[in-house]
Amino acid sequence: MTKMCIICGCSEDEVDKMFNFPTNPEKCASWQQCMGFAGIKDAGFFIRKKICSRHFTPDCYTDEISYTLTKSAVPTLHPAVALVKKEVEVD
Numbered sequence: 001m002t003k004m005c006i007i008c009g010c011s012e013d014e015v016d017k018m019f020n021f022p023t024n025p026e027k028c029a030s031w032q033q034c035m036g037f038a039g040i041k042d043a044g045f046f047i048r049k050k051i052c053s054r055h056f057t058p059d060c061y062t063d064e065i066s067y068t069l070t071k072s073a074v075p076t077l078h079p080a081v082a083l084v085k086k087e088v089e090v091d
């Protein structure tokens, strides 16, 4: 199965790097909030979900060759507010 970005739906092949959501609950929560997923209460929803490098500003990386995220990196670009709203309405 191709890994897809939960935010923009792009595949691994289209982006520089794909990241897992953090396993640390607090950090995962702040990522969710920044990406407009704050309404989703089920923390398990994000396990094994991916987010691509398009959602991080350059200063989130320790270096831009390996795309290693800094410990405080939080995705802030292109949040999925519209997408989540749509899913909630369907439910």
Ligand SMILES: [Zn+2]
Binding pocket: 005, 006, 007, 008, 009, 010, 051, 052, 053, 054, 055
């Ligand atoms: Zn993405």
